[in-house]
Amino acid sequence: MDSLGSLHVFVQAAETRSFTLAGRHLRVSSSAVGKAVARLESRFGVRLFHRSTRTITLTPEGALFLERCRRILNEVEAAEMEIAQTQKAPRGKLRISLPLVGMLMMPAVTAFMRTYPEIELDLDFSDRLVDVIEEGFDAVLRAGEINDSRLMTRLVGTFRLILVASPEYLSRRGTPLEPADLAGHACLHHRYATSGKLEPWPIDVRRHDIALPVAAVANTIEPLIHMAEQGLGIACLPDLAIRRQLASRRLVTVLGDYSEHSGPFRLLWPSSRHISPKLRVFVDFMAQNLFQE
Structure with a gap:
């Protein structure tokens, strides 16, 4: 001392x-x-x-x-x-940005609200690349690698992009056995909200010389899940978003041996000398519960 x-x-x-x-x-x-x-x-x-x-x-x-x-x-x-x-119960408002797929994460969010009733959550759902500091967010959940020296980060889960279709669609149109077969199928695409570009599928289309057909495009994945379940085509979706559909076999994996993608989900928050009790418990709770089966 x-x-x-x-x-x-x-x-x-x-x-x-x-x-x-x-x-x-x-x-x-x-x-x-x-x-x-x-x-x-x-x-x-x-x-x-x-x-x-x-x-x-x-x-x-x-x-x-x-x-x-x-x-x-x-x-x-x-x-x-x-x-x-440590002697004080966490309380106050937390402004959190979640991706549009964040609705699928609501069970963990609602469990947090029950555990910490004195913390008020202000949730913003958007795939826009928000500026955590300039826009006044306490924390942001995003996929992929983030390089920003102004932010602290914690890995809360990982995901894989996989190709899926309904058994009814595959029975009617046939099951692709190799990537080139996708040229003859209805492909359901996701468009990035930030760039307007179609999200690449987790196969090297250039190496396989494929021009993927476009049957439908959506800027969030819930419509793609619904269309795939209805037998309207093959969709490329994050596995965490379709666990129930895969478990019940409403959707099945297509070309699983050719999948080449995995990525992280991270919580980001402004770097500072101190992390408030309300933010600390939110980060810890989400890391432990967000992607539990």
């Missing part, structure tokens, strides 16, 4: 660029600040400040040490806050 106190003194001196002002903030004398800094310099064997009669400035070593000290003190502050908050 004495070492932490010395680090705090050093940070105050570096930020105010004055032993006198640092002493006033800490309610100690300027000579006490100077002695604490001198002890650090002696311990590390480097000068942390250039001193003149009027000002102090950081040496290159001091500047490096300052950034490290800030992180250490922030972590200590965060730990103290977390301990204090």
Whole structure:
């Protein structure tokens, strides 16, 4: 704890660029600040400040040490806050963005609401690539890899894209045995809401020289599930969205040996020194329950 106190003194001196002002903030004398800094310099064997009669400035070593000290003190502050908050029930509003397929995740969401009744959920369903920070979301659930240094992330599940059709459709039109056979079938496609492009199917169509027919296009998957169940064609769907249909054999897998796709579902939230209790319990709960069978 004495070492932490010395680090705090050093940070105050570096930020105010004055032993006198640092002493006033800490309610100690300027000579006490100077002695604490001198002890650090002696311990590390480097000068942390250039001193003149009027000002102090950081040496290159001091500047490096300052950034490290800030992180250490922030972590200590965060730990103290977390301990204090364990005595409080999570409460307040959480603004969450879910993909349009998020309706299929509602059992986990409703279970969370029952477990934490004092947390109010504001749910936004959209496949648009929202700006988590600029649009004020507490957390966002999205598929795929996300590279944004402003965000923290946690893997909550994985999915596979698979080709499926109803047994009635396959009985009527025949079962494709290799990718080239898809050229003679009704293909039901998903269109990305963000780009307007058709989502690629999990087979290398260029290697197999296939131009996939288009029987229907939708910008969300629920209509595609319905059309496939009604025997209107073959659809490319995430396995997590059709577990019940596969279990009941209302839909069956097509060309399973040729599937080449898997991907992650991640929760993203703004990076900050502290994560609030309401957001922490939401992230933990979703990671544990969202994609349970």
